[in-house]
Amino acid sequence: MASQSFHPPQRTLMGPGPSDVHPRILEALARPTIGHLDPAFVEMMESLKELLRYAFQTGNTLTMPVSAPGSAGMETCFVNLVEPGDKVVVCRNGVFGGRMVENVERAGGVAVPVDDPWGRPVDPDRLEDALKANPDARIVAFVHAETSTGAASDAAVLAQIAHRHDCLVIVDAVTSLGGIPVRVDDWDLDAVYSGTQKCLSCTPGLSPVTFGERAMEKIRGRKTRPQSWFLDLNLVLGYWGSEGRRTYHHTAPVNALYGLHEALVLLHEEGLESAWARHRRNHAALRAGIEAMGLSLPVPEAARLPQLNAVSIPAGVDDAAVRRRLLEDYSLEIGAGLGALAGKVWRVGLMGHSSNPRNVLLFLGALDAVLGEMNAPIERGVAVDAARRRYRDAD
Amino acid sequence: MASQSFHPPQRTLMGPGPSDVHPRILEALARPTIGHLDPAFVEMMESLKELLRYAFQTGNTLTMPVSAPGSAGMETCFVNLVEPGDKVVVCRNGVFGGRMVENVERAGGVAVPVDDPWGRPVDPDRLEDALKANPDARIVAFVHAETSTGAASDAAVLAQIAHRHDCLVIVDAVTSLGGIPVRVDDWDLDAVYSGTQKCLSCTPGLSPVTFGERAMEKIRGRKTRPQSWFLDLNLVLGYWGSEGRRTYHHTAPVNALYGLHEALVLLHEEGLESAWARHRRNHAALRAGIEAMGLSLPVPEAARLPQLNAVSIPAGVDDAAVRRRLLEDYSLEIGAGLGALAGKVWRVGLMGHSSNPRNVLLFLGALDAVLGEMNAPIERGVAVDAARRRYRDAD
Numbered sequence: 001m002a003s004q005s006f007h008p009p010q011r012t013l014m015g016p017g018p019s020d021v022h023p024r025i026l027e028a029l030a031r032p033t034i035g036h037l038d039p040a041f042v043e044m045m046e047s048l049k050e051l052l053r054y055a056f057q058t059g060n061t062l063t064m065p066v067s068a069p070g071s072a073g074m075e076t077c078f079v080n081l082v083e084p085g086d087k088v089v090v091c092r093n094g095v096f097g098g099r100m101v102e103n104v105e106r107a108g109g110v111a112v113p114v115d116d117p118w119g120r121p122v123d124p125d126r127l128e129d130a131l132k133a134n135p136d137a138r139i140v141a142f143v144h145a146e147t148s149t150g151a152a153s154d155a156a157v158l159a160q161i162a163h164r165h166d167c168l169v170i171v172d173a174v175t176s177l178g179g180i181p182v183r184v185d186d187w188d189l190d191a192v193y194s195g196t197q198k199c200l201s202c203t204p205g206l207s208p209v210t211f212g213e214r215a216m217e218k219i220r221g222r223k224t225r226p227q228s229w230f231l232d233l234n235l236v237l238g239y240w241g242s243e244g245r246r247t248y249h250h251t252a253p254v255n256a257l258y259g260l261h262e263a264l265v266l267l268h269e270e271g272l273e274s275a276w277a278r279h280r281r282n283h284a285a286l287r288a289g290i291e292a293m294g295l296s297l298p299v300p301e302a303a304r305l306p307q308l309n310a311v312s313i314p315a316g317v318d319d320a321a322v323r324r325r326l327l328e329d330y331s332l333e334i335g336a337g338l339g340a341l342a343g344k345v346w347r348v349g350l351m352g353h354s355s356n357p358r359n360v361l362l363f364l365g366a367l368d369a370v371l372g373e374m375n376a377p378i379e380r381g382v383a384v385d386a387a388r389r390r391y392r393d394a395d
Numbered sequence: 396m397a398s399q400s401f402h403p404p405q406r407t408l409m410g411p412g413p414s415d416v417h418p419r420i421l422e423a424l425a426r427p428t429i430g431h432l433d434p435a436f437v438e439m440m441e442s443l444k445e446l447l448r449y450a451f452q453t454g455n456t457l458t459m460p461v462s463a464p465g466s467a468g469m470e471t472c473f474v475n476l477v478e479p480g481d482k483v484v485v486c487r488n489g490v491f492g493g494r495m496v497e498n499v500e501r502a503g504g505v506a507v508p509v510d511d512p513w514g515r516p517v518d519p520d521r522l523e524d525a526l527k528a529n530p531d532a533r534i535v536a537f538v539h540a541e542t543s544t545g546a547a548s549d550a551a552v553l554a555q556i557a558h559r560h561d562c563l564v565i566v567d568a569v570t571s572l573g574g575i576p577v578r579v580d581d582w583d584l585d586a587v588y589s590g591t592q593k594c595l596s597c598t599p600g601l602s603p604v605t606f607g608e609r610a611m612e613k614i615r616g617r618k619t620r621p622q623s624w625f626l627d628l629n630l631v632l633g634y635w636g637s638e639g640r641r642t643y644h645h646t647a648p649v650n651a652l653y654g655l656h657e658a659l660v661l662l663h664e665e666g667l668e669s670a671w672a673r674h675r676r677n678h679a680a681l682r683a684g685i686e687a688m689g690l691s692l693p694v695p696e697a698a699r700l701p702q703l704n705a706v707s708i709p710a711g712v713d714d715a716a717v718r719r720r721l722l723e724d725y726s727l728e729i730g731a732g733l734g735a736l737a738g739k740v741w742r743v744g745l746m747g748h749s750s751n752p753r754n755v756l757l758f759l760g761a762l763d764a765v766l767g768e769m770n771a772p773i774e775r776g777v778a779v780d781a782a783r784r785r786y787r788d789a790d
Binding site for chain 1: 401425426625646728
């Protein structure tokens, strides 16, 4: 049996997540484990919730991390808010909208998918039409930043439309939180979930969620219990709620929470506005380099996520071979396309701690070299300079 | 906003979990994060599955960690194996049997609880009677080691009875794995879940599970999809299955898995038999000390878990005050009683890395001092010596 300790290679993570984890977060993970009911831990939980409220820009009391990855955060929203028979309009412009449809159906709801092309934002008019055609819909669900395509949708506008039709909104902010503005209160979002391994630069495994008063009302008024015991918010809140007394529900992932706490402290130290500006700045430099090479970014400019860049794969180039070469020669990870975009784009993440000039230049230099060796039809030797110029112009 | 890094106190963890985490595991947690589809990570996953098979003493292909705490491991078993209308006999002799009933009901099944007193093992005769009275039952579920009481049940015998009545068995091995024998293949257990933060001495947050062929058959033959997308084994297996190709399902908790891998390497280095013997040895010393003080262990000797010791609280002693004093003066955590045993017992864990003579002597000395100061009716100043004698006699 291969029973040796595992020592991972040191990578540069520029895929769709996990992103590079800040050393202070790794250090926090290794701090001594204490009990999940320890007074010191409970105090840390309070601080963590407060920091999460800052990240989400919300005053919602129910703001906390679910003890499992982003998919479980998504499921937390759907199993608690959707009751059997509820009609849910789901905007679908990528993998994660599709997953939402699955969630609605498994919760016993009726999903009404509203499709937009992959790589495009959700079209508010189509949502409006769908709601007019389905006046009995109770919930609208959409993805703010589609990790599978790199397209951002206008969460504020979509939420307004939903509310005008008396619907709650469930919003996927897995890839947006910390990278672009997510203003839960200003935009009046009812239930939002995110992940730790994207623009928070933390290790994967937890899912921050926040629920507003309208959502809480729906949950309190349920006629049936949610299908999940583990994700039932009425039970989870006995532990994470702020009544002072902590009731055991499940054993919290103590050390993972140390990591998330540290990630949020880092975000708070930098400030949200600065973090958003940093993501924009590095994206602009990446874009300058990509375009100088003659490659294109297929997502329309207005909808491009600065933290997740879909880059068109040039004709005749072997997608997997390029990614393998980047990994093997430069220990650099970028992402493949998913679903409809498989083989058509690379996904280049500049998320959280990964969003820095060093990574931008490394990626452009490495891609230039690898594509050059493959005789791909690109402009050689110009990408790095173009990015550097862009940084200088911005300063 | 309190936005400072969190530095936990250094505790000695002798509650019902988390237990003390080995420094090698903490160190592993802090290793550089890599992608969940990275070839190096995939290799680690294979090694982790092999090590888990050793821990569970099974050849089951489907042996892997669920990306969430033990409660989610429990839910994985129930949502995948129970179809709406299925009758499930649940042996209930503590908190976790009760949680199983909840899980059955939320999965749309019909739960038939078979009750035994808290602190006693499950009575095989009562199970037999329940199965005779319910010939349409499809599944039997029981807890091998009840964390809420410290009582062990005879998993081999209970599984035999269940199979004689054509039932699958779901077994909670959260607190048993690594502390006492868990022989999945020899005992013919169909679906077993565990936790990381008990006798594996790892941080909380993951739930190792293993499913045998009969269980897989039932899952493959389902007429309905499981209610959970996140825990649907048919989807999870696209990522953890051994077909060589990894399909993205959710982002695995990379660093937490480094920790579990290291915990399993440690267990393999020590050897299961040695780990079990160590748990017995330290339990015997603890028991000698407790009895010398004049306190009692309410679980009948034959059913006592060496890793989780329920200790009767002497009459007139303030339960919470004692635990608080131990925490504040000695940074020593022990557990409170749960449910029916709240205020009646302390739960003293000697799990995994916590099971060592240093902890036994620290606990006995500290309890002797704290109870003495409270003028509790105990024999003073004899517990540590009694434990030391017991260690010497055993050598």
